[in-house]
Amino acid sequence: GAVVSQHPSWVICKSGTSVKIECRSLDFQATTMFWYRQFPKQSLMLMATSNEGSKATYEQGVEKDKFLINHASLTLSTLTVTSAHPEDSSFYICSARGSEGHRFGELFFGEGSRLTVL
Amino acid sequence: AQRVTQPEKLLSVFKGAPVELKCNYSYSGSPELFWYVQYSRQRLQLLLRHISRESIKGFTADLNKGETSFHLKKPFAQEEDSAMYYCALNAGGGNKLTFGTGTQLKVEL
Numbered sequence: 350g351a352v353v354s355q356h357p358s359w360v361i362c363k364s365g366t367s368v369k370i371e372c373r374s375l376d377f378q379a380t381t382m383f384w385y386r387q388f389p390k391q392s393l394m395l396m397a398t399s400n401e402g403s404k405a406t407y408e409q410g411v412e413k414d415k416f417l418i419n420h421a422s423l424t425l426s427t428l429t430v431t432s433a434h435p436e437d438s439s440f441y442i443c444s445a446r447g448s449e450g451h452r453f454g455e456l457f458f459g460e461g462s463r464l465t466v467l
Numbered sequence: 468a469q470r471v472t473q474p475e476k477l478l479s480v481f482k483g484a485p486v487e488l489k490c491n492y493s494y495s496g497s498p499e500l501f502w503y504v505q506y507s508r509q510r511l512q513l514l515l516r517h518i519s520r521e522s523i524k525g526f527t528a529d530l531n532k533g534e535t536s537f538h539l540k541k542p543f544a545q546e547e548d549s550a551m552y553y554c555a556l557n558a559g560g561g562n563k564l565t566f567g568t569g570t571q572l573k574v575e576l
Contacts, residue, residue: 381562390476392553392568393511398561442511446562456562458511
């Protein structure tokens with residue numbers, strides 16, 4: 350089946366530093382990827398829609414300058430948490446939408462990346 | 468705005484007992500609904516979608532527009548069904564999913 354890989358799976362950083370999380374579709378092309386955030390025992394909240402070759406679309410309340418998204422190729426989207434603070438600590442999950450063949454329109458999820466900001 | 472409600476955070480049933488995970492949605496248009504499952508230490512994966520009207524792993528879910536519900540059902544729970552289940556709504560297409568808060572299903576022997 351289609352696989353979406355996130356890296357790193359967990360990261361600990363100091364307050365004020367920036368952290369980059371990668372989301373890769375390993376065996377299919379994804380023109381659209383989504384980034385979610387999940388707090389403990391809460392639901393997944395959509396942060397932004399990442400479109401290959403164009404600017405990301407952010408959901409209301411999500412700071413675009415805080416959470417930089419780049420979708421430079423059909424298989425890679427990155428989320429950079431800039432000047433991270435403890436309140437940014439969370440579980441970040443990406444999903445990729447299949448853009449061709451039998452995978453068209455289906456969403457595949459990454460395993461998630463846990464960010465802890467000290 | 469759209470909303471998905473899963474009223475139960477935890478549902479515990481005995482093996483062989485029927486299971487019903489509740490999901491209600493709020494959306495003024497024509498919804499597309501999904502159930503996703505997350506087994507322990509695994510990623511989120513699609514279980515079923517209402518447009519497919521299929522049974523996956525013995526689970527079924529029927530969209531009831533009158534009650535705005537999409538409850539997930541299985542007649543006989545198995546131990547391997549223990550997992551976190553999320554109901555999700557795709558409002559207006561584009562795969563921008565709105566998730567419920569999830570229900571942890573625990574099947575006991």
